[in-house]
Structures are given as structure tokens and as C-alpha cells.
Amino acid sequence: MSTFAETEPGDARIVLAHGGGGAMMGRLIDDYIVAALDNATLRELADGAVLKNESSRIVMTTDSFVVVPLEFPGGDIGRLAVCGTVNDLAVMGGRPIGLSLGLIIEEGFPLARLRRILDSIAAAAREVPVDVVTGDTKVIEHGLGEGLLINTAGVASLDENVHTGFDGIAPGDAILVNGTIGDHGMAVMSVRNGLEFETPIVSDAAPLAGMIQSLLRAGIGVRFMRDATRGGVAGVLADISERTGLSIEIHEDKLPCRPATRAAAEMLGFDLLSVANEGKVVIVVDPADADRALAMLREHKYGIEASMIGKVTAGDPPLVELVTENGGRRIVQRPYGEELPRIC
Amino acid sequence: MSTFAETEPGDARIVLAHGGGGAMMGRLIDDYIVAALDNATLRELADGAVLKNESSRIVMTTDSFVVVPLEFPGGDIGRLAVCGTVNDLAVMGGRPIGLSLGLIIEEGFPLARLRRILDSIAAAAREVPVDVVTGDTKVIEHGLGEGLLINTAGVASLDENVHTGFDGIAPGDAILVNGTIGDHGMAVMSVRNGLEFETPIVSDAAPLAGMIQSLLRAGIGVRFMRDATRGGVAGVLADISERTGLSIEIHEDKLPCRPATRAAAEMLGFDLLSVANEGKVVIVVDPADADRALAMLREHKYGIEASMIGKVTAGDPPLVELVTENGGRRIVQRPYGEELPRIC
Numbered sequence: 193m194s195t196f197a198e199t200e201p202g203d204a205r206i207v208l209a210h211g212g213g214g215a216m217m218g219r220l221i222d223d224y225i226v227a228a229l230d231n232a233t234l235r236e237l238a239d240g241a242v243l244k245n246e247s248s249r250i251v252m253t254t255d256s257f258v259v260v261p262l263e264f265p266g267g268d269i270g271r272l273a274v275c276g277t278v279n280d281l282a283v284m285g286g287r288p289i290g291l292s293l294g295l296i297i298e299e300g301f302p303l304a305r306l307r308r309i310l311d312s313i314a315a316a317a318r319e320v321p322v323d324v325v326t327g328d329t330k331v332i333e334h335g336l337g338e339g340l341l342i343n344t345a346g347v348a349s350l351d352e353n354v355h356t357g358f359d360g361i362a363p364g365d366a367i368l369v370n371g372t373i374g375d376h377g378m379a380v381m382s383v384r385n386g387l388e389f390e391t392p393i394v395s396d397a398a399p400l401a402g403m404i405q406s407l408l409r410a411g412i413g414v415r416f417m418r419d420a421t422r423g424g425v426a427g428v429l430a431d432i433s434e435r436t437g438l439s440i441e442i443h444e445d446k447l448p449c450r451p452a453t454r455a456a457a458e459m460l461g462f463d464l465l466s467v468a469n470e471g472k473v474v475i476v477v478d479p480a481d482a483d484r485a486l487a488m489l490r491e492h493k494y495g496i497e498a499s500m501i502g503k504v505t506a507g508d509p510p511l512v513e514l515v516t517e518n519g520g521r522r523i524v525q526r527p528y529g530e531e532l533p534r535i536c
Numbered sequence: 537m538s539t540f541a542e543t544e545p546g547d548a549r550i551v552l553a554h555g556g557g558g559a560m561m562g563r564l565i566d567d568y569i570v571a572a573l574d575n576a577t578l579r580e581l582a583d584g585a586v587l588k589n590e591s592s593r594i595v596m597t598t599d600s601f602v603v604v605p606l607e608f609p610g611g612d613i614g615r616l617a618v619c620g621t622v623n624d625l626a627v628m629g630g631r632p633i634g635l636s637l638g639l640i641i642e643e644g645f646p647l648a649r650l651r652r653i654l655d656s657i658a659a660a661a662r663e664v665p666v667d668v669v670t671g672d673t674k675v676i677e678h679g680l681g682e683g684l685l686i687n688t689a690g691v692a693s694l695d696e697n698v699h700t701g702f703d704g705i706a707p708g709d710a711i712l713v714n715g716t717i718g719d720h721g722m723a724v725m726s727v728r729n730g731l732e733f734e735t736p737i738v739s740d741a742a743p744l745a746g747m748i749q750s751l752l753r754a755g756i757g758v759r760f761m762r763d764a765t766r767g768g769v770a771g772v773l774a775d776i777s778e779r780t781g782l783s784i785e786i787h788e789d790k791l792p793c794r795p796a797t798r799a800a801a802e803m804l805g806f807d808l809l810s811v812a813n814e815g816k817v818v819i820v821v822d823p824a825d826a827d828r829a830l831a832m833l834r835e836h837k838y839g840i841e842a843s844m845i846g847k848v849t850a851g852d853p854p855l856v857e858l859v860t861e862n863g864g865r866r867i868v869q870r871p872y873g874e875e876l877p878r879i880c
Contacts, residue, residue, distance in 0.1 A: 213766025213812070214871040238701070239624040239762060240597030242694060245589060252691050253584030254636035255672045280583040292598035294638075294687045328599045328687075332878060335679020343638045343672075345689030347596050350586060357582070418583060422557025468557070527558035534676060 204303040211297070211331030220329065224303065228310035229293070231323040241325035243290045247349035251286035253277060254345040260534045262309065262338045264383050266375070266395030267470070269342055270309040272536055274316035275397045275470055276421065277346040282401035283417035283473055285356050285408060286348025288320055293327035294343035301339040309340065320399045322346075337534070354408055358435040360415040363506040366482035367440065368475040370403065370489050371396065371497040372448040373425055377467035377535050378456040385460060389452040398471030403492040412485045413478030420472045421536055423527050425501075426465040428474045429512045430526035432504070439507030442524070443515045448497045465514070466527040468535045476504065548647040555641070555675030564673065568647065572654035573637070575667040585669035587634045591693035595630035597621060598689040604878045606653065606682045608727050610719070610739030611814070613686055614653040616880055618660035619741045619814055620765065621690040626745040627761035627817055629700050629752060630692025632664055637671035638687035645683040653684065664743045666690075681878070698752055702779040704759040707850040710826035711784065712819040714747065714833050715740065715841040716792040717769055721811035721879050722800040729804060733796040742815030747836040756829045757822030764816045765880055767871050769845075770809040772818040773856045774870035776848070783851030786868070788860045792841045809858070810871040812879045820848065 209216040226234060233241045255276045262269045274291065281288045293313065297306065317324055379395040382388075400419065407414055418428045425447075429440050449464055457464045471494055477485045482500055489495030507513075512524040553560040570578060577585045599620045606613045618635065625632045637657065641650065661668055723739040726732075744763070751758055762772045769791075773784050793808055801808045815838055821829045826844055833839030851857075856868040 208877045209872060211766075212871070212876065213771055214810075216872060217766075218870075236701075238628060240595040240628040240630065240690075240692070242628065243594050243596055245592060245594050248589060250587050250589050250594065250691065251584040252587055252634050252636060252689070253670050254638050254687070254689055256638040256640050256674045256687060258640060258674045258676050284582060284584040284586065286584065290596050292596060292689050294598050294600040294689075296600050296602060296640075296685060296687075326597050330600045330602045330878075332602050332681065335681065337676065337679065341640060341685070343598070343600060343640075343687035343689075345596070345598055345636050345638075345687075346584075347594065347691055348584070357580075422555075422561075424557075427557055466558075526562075527556070528553060528560060532556065533552045534674075 206297050206299055206301040206303065206331055208299055208331050211329055217329065224307055224310060225327060228307065228314045229324045233323060233325040241290060243325065243347065245289060245349055247351060249350040251281050251284045251348040251350050253280040254343065255280065256341065256343045257536060258341055258534050259380060259536050260337045261383055262340055264395055265379050265392050267397035268309055268312050269340060270312035271316045271397050272470055273342040273344040274313055275399045276536060277344040278320050278322065278399040278401050279419040281346045281348035282404040283419050285354035286350050287405060288322040288346055288348045288401055290325040290347045291317065291322055292345045293324045295329045296341040297331050298336045298339035299331055299333050316399060320401055356414055356416050358416060361432060361436045361438065361476050361504055363438060363504050364479050365415055365476050365504040366479045366500050367502045368477060368485060369425065369499055369501050370473055370495040372450050373469055373472060374449060374453050374457060374464035374467035376470040377532055378453045380535055381460055381532065382456050387456055389455065391452045393452050393456055396469055396471035398494045400471060400473055400494055403494050407485060407488055410488060413481045414475060416476040417473050420469045420474055422468050424466040424468055425474060426524050427527055429524060433510045433512050437510050439505045439510050440502060440512045441505055441515060442502030444517045446499050446501045448499050465524060468532060470536065550641050550643055550645040550647065550675055552643055552675050555673055561673065568651055568654060569671060572658045573668045577667060577669040585634060587669065587691065589633060589693055591695060593694040595625050595628045595692040595694050597624040598687065599624065600685065600687040601880055602685055602878050603724060603880050604681045605727055606684055608724050608739055609736050610723055611741035612653055612656050613684060614656035615660045615741050616814055617686040617688040618657055619743045620880060621688040622664050622666065622743040622745050623763040625690045625692035626748040627763050629698035630694050631749060632666040632690055632692045632745055634669040634691045635661065635666055636689045637668045639673045640685040641675050642680045642683035643675055643677050660743060664745055700758055700760050702760060705776060705780045705782065705820050705848055707782060707848050708823050709759055709820045709848040710823045710844050711846045712821060712829060713769065713843055713845050714817055714839040716794050717813055717816060718793060718797050718801060718808035718811035720814040721876055722797045724879055725804055725876065726800050731800055733799065735796045737796050737800055740813055740815035742838045744815060744817055744838055747838050751829060751832055754832060757825045758819060760820040762818050764813045764818055766812050768810040768812055769818060770868050771871055773868060777854045777856050781854050783849045783854050784846060784856045785849055786846030786858055788858055790843050790845045792843050809868060812876060814880065
């Protein structure tokens with residue numbers, strides 16, 4: 193995987209001086225961080241990165257990542273950090289122009305593992321594509337679980353003609369999801385619980401900026417988008433209902449999910465609607481554009497299993513309702529929040 | 537200090553569900569974070585913040601803060617986070633337009649203390665002025681020392697006529713510092729070591745964007761600026777010498793420092809030149825503008841004790857030299873890095 197792993201002495205580890213602002217930190221930054229993420233802006237190693245921007249509006253976002261384990265089927269904390277931040281920019285309608293990378297590393301962390309995660313960050317950033325343009329590194333003595341926390345912030349340009357938000361949502365609007373739900377959360381929880389399935393559960397961590405920009409560029413009437421991370425699809429739908437005062441009806445038979453993911457959720461007692469995704473976006477669109485949007489999503493590698501899962505209704509009081517496979521109805525609650533610690 | 541502290545049940549504490557993306561997290565964000573940092577952009581609670589920007593160049597930066605203790609004379613981790621990030625933007629010549637706030641909190645952290653630190657963040661941001669426009673909150677089980685880490689990223693507009701950087705530095709340029717050195721590092725280390733002085737050592741944590749922008753607007757020939765945080769003034773001078781291939785001569789009798797800070801440094805075995813500051817900037821200016829720049833700095837509350845500490849020379853090989861008070865010369869080394877763990 194890593195192009196550099198071979199050159200690593202197996203026992204080289206992070207020490208406190210790697211975070212002290214002196215010569216040791218300089219070498220860590222040059223030999224590991226800049227080596228992996230190399231680009232002209234980062235190479236300047238200035239106090240900040242200068243970015244060109246042609247738009248009169250920019251989008252800014254941030255996310256911290258505390259996932260345990262650091263590496264899991266389908267990704268690692270590095271891929272998660274890039275995807276999470278890029279997706280937050282993308283659902284705001286932005287075109288990512290720069291990411292920052294804040295590393296908080298525990299003393300004793302293996303440098304070979306750090307290099308592997310930095311390579312993963314670089315690969316995910318290339319896929320977007322966006323550069324990691326600035327960063328910060330701190331070393332602390334102990335206590336981070338598996339030894340690494342990452343914060344990423346991101347900046348995007350926002351075109352003049354993009355206007356999405358809760359206030360554009362109206363009864364009748366269609367609700368789309370770009371694929372199977374719950375895979376990230378159940379991939380991490382399966383590893384943590386030592387569950388094994390015939391088909392392994394693989395995180396869906398993916399950068400969605402390209403797919404989302406293609407919808408916007410095609411003039412699809414996108415009302416609102418949100419990536420369904422912590423709190424899952426249920427959390428996003430609860431937000432929509434609460435902020436608009438409208439109801440939502442979704443159909444169980446339209447919710448894409450993998451059998452192994454569903455099996456793991458049932459075994460561990462989770463509702464897949466509340467489980468975190470890292471490559472799934474809930475898209476509310478003008479019903480006239482719903483079929484075209486769905487077709488466009490399905491042409492993209494991260495939208496092959498896209499589905500129209502339901503619609504916005506005028507129902508009062510505002511509720512999110514699931515129509516089950518056998519025609520029953522149940523209310524989808526906002527997740528309370530303690531289901532899945534350190535999932536991202 | 538806190539306007540809300542009275543309403544806090546004394547024993548209310550962070551629990552894992554505060555970071556889970558559900559109803560508990562919603563209440564934490566509304567009642568604590570948005571309540572303290574209130575502004576129209578943050579209140580949207582979207583995946584990212586939309587910022588207006590009239591410049592074709594923006595500056596982006598990030599910093600994580602792991603200081604122990606969280607509160608110390610002259611500041612706390614919150615004030616540090618705002619000042620550190622704003623100062624990185626300011627030394628790049630930027631006018632801050634938005635900050636992000638990533639909180640990583642340990643389960644059990646007292647909510648009253650969180651509110652106090654959020655109020656401190658709000659006060660520092662008002663002073664700049666800049667808004668905290670977006671954020672992220674994670675809760676982990678244990679192990680953060682005092683229970684809170686903060687990451688801030690920042691975005692600034694960069695005017696067309698601002699061009700600073702290593703490549704503008706030339707022999708003869710004057711080197712200024714805006715006041716006493718080493719106060720932040722020694723304030724934190726004194727608390728950690730239980731040292732007490734008649735005059736307490738107070739951190740210099742301060743946002744310098746206003747002071748720096750006034751120099752730039754007045755057309756001072758600023759070649760280069762860097763805030764002297766980890767690695768201190770010695771670290772900045774080493775960077776300048778290394779990146780330009782030029783030498784630097786500074787004069788011990790021109791280095792402003794407080795007697796108590798100097799006493800603490802001597803007692804604990806630190807060289808003040810290598811000790812972290814959080815409100816000090818090293819400014820390299822056209823020698824023709826040096827007196828005017830110094831006068832302007834001294835008019836600002838964070839530059840009253842500004843001093844011209846030395847100059848850039850053509851000396852070969854490139855070295856940083858200190859002319860001592862009794863006329864001797866010693867080479868100032870780049871700090872190695874392990875002197876002061878968790879100082880910022």
C-alpha cells in the first residue's frame with residue numbers, strides 16, 4: 193500500500209519532541225507529511241496557505257475524527273477525514289479548493305502507521321481532487337485510544353447560481369439517497385465486536401464532491417443536501433422535518449442496504465436508519481427532476497445503487513414516517529446519540 | 537466571568553451521547569456552543585458556513601491546542617485557540633473572515649467549565665473581530681489530560697497589494713518584535729511547576745490582526761511576519777536564516793522581557809528566545825520604514841513595548857547570532873523541540 197513503508201525502521205515511533213516546534217518537528221513534517229501530501233502550497237510551510245478563489249462566496253467547514261479502530265474494512269481515519277470534510281463542503285454546493293490537516297498524535301505512535309495513514313489521506317485527496325494546503329501537528333503523552341486524532345477543515349468556492357437550504361424544501365419534493373445505508377457504522381462496529389460475516393462489511397467512506405457537482409452543473413433542482421454521518425439518515429430526516437415544519441414519508445422497501453450490514457445491525461441491536469454513513473448523501477429535489485437526478489446518480493460509481501426513498505409531505509404535526517415492507521407505518525425518531533461512540 | 541455560570545447545575549458533565557449526533561448533541565450545541573458564540577452564520581447549523589469574500593485570494597490555516605492546564609494566568613485554551621489561529625492568518629497578511637471550532641471533549645468534563653471556555657472563545661473572537669462560523673464536537677471516553685482539546689481553522693481575505701514572504705527579505709532589513717518574549721510559555725510552565733512569584737507571570741495570548749493590519753494599511757514595507765509560538769523567537773529566526781541563506785544579528789539588550797519571566801526561565805533552565813509566545817510577532821521590515829513601524833506598533837495596546845531587536849545581514853555561512861549585553865557573541869540554535877510539551 194504505502195510507497196514508503198519499506199524504508200521505515202520497524203520500531204521508529206513518535207516522541208514528544210516531534211511536536212515541539214523545533215528541528216525534530218521539522219523532520220517529521222518534511223519526511224512524512226510533506227512527502228506524502230506533496231503540493232506547491234503545502235511545500236511553502238507558511239503560517240497559512242494562500243488559495244486562489246474566483247467566487248464571491250466561500251464555504252468553510254470542519255470535522256474532527258476520533259474513530260476506533262484507526263483502520264477498518266473500506267478505509268481508515270485518514271480517508272474518513274478527507275471524505276467527511278469534502279462531503280460537508282459538497283452538500284453545501286461547494287467546490288473544494290483546500291483542506292487543512294490537524295494531527296494530534298500520541299507519543300509512541302509507530303511512524304510506519306502514520307505514513308500509511310498519510311498515504312491514505314493523499315489518495316483520498318487526489319480522488320476529489322483537492323490539496324491538503326496547511327496543517328498542524330501536536331504530540332501528547334498518552335490517552336488517545338489508538339494514538340491518533342485528526343481534525344480537517346475545508347474551504348470551497350460556491351457558485352453564484354447554487355442556492356440550497358431548508359427554506360427551499362416544499363411538500364411533494366422527492367428524497368433520494370445515493371446507495372446502501374449503514375455500511376460505515378456497521379463495518380466499524382463489526383470489527384470492534386469481533387463479528388465475522390461471509391461477505392465482510394466494508395465502510396462506504398467516499399468523497400462525493402464530483403457526483404454532487406455533476407447534479408448541480410446539470411441544473412437539477414436540488415433543494416437541500418446533507419451527508420448522513422453521525423445520526424444516519426434518520427438524523428438528517430429529523431433535521432429536515434424540524435427545520436421546515438413539514439413531514440416526511442419514506443418506504444422501507446426503497447431503502448438500499450446490504451444483507452451483511454443488515455444482519456450485523458440486527459445482531460447488535462441497531463436501526464440502520466440511525467447508523468453512520470461516510471459516503472451517503474440525502475438529496476431533496478424538485479419532483480419534476482427526480483428521475484433525471486436518479487439516473488445521473490446511478491451513472492456515478494458512488495451512486496450505482498441510488499434510490500428514491502420517499503417524499504416530503506404537508507402532514508401536520510411534522511413527523512418522519514416509515515412505511516414498512518408489509519404496509520404498516522412507524523414513526524422514525526431522531527436518534528438520541530449514544531448508540532455508536534467513536535464511529536468517525 | 538461567565539454570564540451563564542449561575543444557571544449551571546454544579547455537577548452537570550459531558551456524557552458520550554453529547555457527541556453522538558442525536559438529540560443530546562443538539563442540546564449541547566444549542567444551549568452551550570451557539571449560546572456562547574452566537575452569530576447569524578453559526579446559527580444556521582449547516583454542514584458548512586457560507587462566507588462572503590471580495591478578494592481573489594484567501595488564506596487558510598489551522599492549529600490544534602493541547603495545552604495543560606486548560607486555564608492559566610492571562611488566558612485559557614479557548615483564548616489561545618482564537619489568538620493562535622487569528623495570528624497565523626494575520627502574519628500572512630490576511631483579514632480574518634471566519635473561524636471553525638473543533639471540540640474534542642472527554643466524558644465527564646464539567647459543563648460549567650466548558651461554558652467558561654466557550655465564553656472566553658467568544659470574547660477573544662469579538663476582540664478580533666471575527667465570528668466562529670462552523671464547528672464540530674466529538675466526545676471520547678478518557679485520556680485527554682485535562683479533558684479538552686481544541687482545533688481551530690481560520691479563513692482570511694488577502695488584499696491584492698499584500699506580498700510578504702521569505703523571498704522579500706534582504707540584508708539590512710530591520711527585525712522588530714512587538715513586546716516582551718517568553719511570557720506564555722513561562723506562565724504555563726510556572727503553573728505546572730508550582731512556582732510563585734511576587735509579580736505573577738501572565739500569558740501574552742492576544743489577537744494581533746488589528747495591529748498587523750494597521751501596519752499594512754499604512755504602507756509599511758513589511759517583508760515578512762511570523763508569530764513566535766512553539767520554538768519561540770529563536771525558531772522564527774532560524775527559519776528566516778535557513779530559507780533565505782542570510783544571517784541575522786540580534787542584540788540581547790534590545791530583547792524585551794519581564795523580570796519575573798526571566799527569573800522563571802533561569803530557574804527552570806529555559807532560554808527565553810526558545811520559549812513560546814502567543815501574542816508576539818517577528819516582523820522584518822524595510823530599514824527605511826523601521827522607525828515608523830516601531831512608532832505605529834507602540835501606539836497599539838499589544839505593541840507598547842515593541843523593539844527593534846536586530847537586523848538581517850549578508851554574513852556567510854548563514855547564522856543567527858546574539859550580541860550579548862557585555863558585547864560577546866553567541867550562536868542562537870534552532871530549538872530541538874522537546875523543551876515544552878503541551879504549551880499550546
